[in-house]
Amino acid sequence: MAVSPESLPERPLDFRAPPPSPIASGRRSCVTNDDVLTEFLEHSLRVPDLILPDKVFPRQKFIENPPSIDFQSLRSMQSDAVSKLLDSIATIGCFQLVNYGVPIEFINSTMATAGGVFGVSSEKRAAVTRSPEKPYGFEEVHGEEEENEFSEEFVWCRDESLKQEMEGVWPLGYSKFSEKIETLMLDMEKVAEKILQVVRENSERKSMNGNCMEQEQENVGSVCYLYRHCRDVPADSSSLRYDVIRMLIRGVDFSHALCLHICDGASEFHVYSKKGWVSFTPDKDAIVITAGDQIQAFGGGQLKHVIGRPIFKTDQKEDCISMAVLYSPPSITSSSSSSSSITYIPEKGKTISLGQQFMIAIFLTLLYHFLVYVYKKF
Secondary structure (H helix, E strand, C coil), rough: CCHHHHCCCCCCCCCCCCCCCCCCCCCCCCCHHHHHHHHHHHHCCCCCCCCCCCHHHEEEEEEECCCCCEHHHHHHHCCCHHHHHHHHHHCCCCEEEEEECCCCCCCCCCHHHHHHHHHHCCHHHHHHHECCCEEEEEEECCCCHHHHCCCEEEHHHHHHCHHHHHHHHCCCCCCHHHHHHHHHHHHHHHHHHHHHHHHHHHCCCCCEEEEECCCCCCCCEEEEEEECCCCCCCCCHHHHHHHHHHHHCCCCCCCCEEEECCCCCEEEEEEECCCEEEEEECCCEEEEECCCHHHHHHCCCCCCCCCEEEEECCCCCCCEEEEEEEECCCCEEECCCCCCCCCCCCCCCCCCHHHHHHHHHHHHHHHHHHHHHHHHHC
């Protein structure tokens, strides 16, 4: 018997009501509830004022002056001078050197001539500005950095392109400037070469590659940094903190073994490293020598790599000039004498690329299947 649709029992429909609104519209208006919610969010999302601990930014520590080592004592390999040298590099990464054989009158004359490079106008400097492709020339400064900059910087190296560009923007003075810088650089390189020999022969630990200092980047030879320190530099802590942050960020662009700082007249010398920031007052007529990354790699991590910078806080009417010679040896020898020198060349293991490994795996797989086929066939 057929059943008509009207005879089917009615099933109640299951409607689910939406959740009640959090806003009681019957008692409060929407505007009032929005104000309450806004006030709650403002109080709950307020960022508290945080005071960072002192360890986040390194504190300046004044230390006793590093030992002033007589260069002639190092040349004669006196045990006391050698031990002071190694201990000073291992603890603070720098030392002072006196009686190094370069007349102070010639150094002062060279520094006075070197100051002329900063007389080049800003328009002409644009043609000799440093870049990733051109590591020499004037340091470029932008925007707010120019207001906070307390020194100017020029990088000199033995590059023919630099000579041509500088003779174009400074035709009258660059020839004399370059000759004096070259002569002083040669004297400083002889001093650095002897110090490096003493460190190599007396260092307890050697690098993993043997008695050598392997340089990862291309060796451009020795490089000279010239600085003009502006007068009336503020002595407050904020200016020093800015200088520290800038030095830690920028570091040094060139890999080097030793850095020889000629900064006679500096009131302080700051030494920056990853673990701290120390300062001292350099001795008169002494050059400050800091250890570079190549020294640290050679010493197996026991010798300390640091960045040094002189600070001038004088009331002189003229700006002060300082120089930093970054010495990187052209070749590493076991002795300074050419008759008995042995050049150490690090042995580099052969590397197999991923493509070569993939081809070898395919070959071994095919060889395996071929041998199985031959074994089953015969």
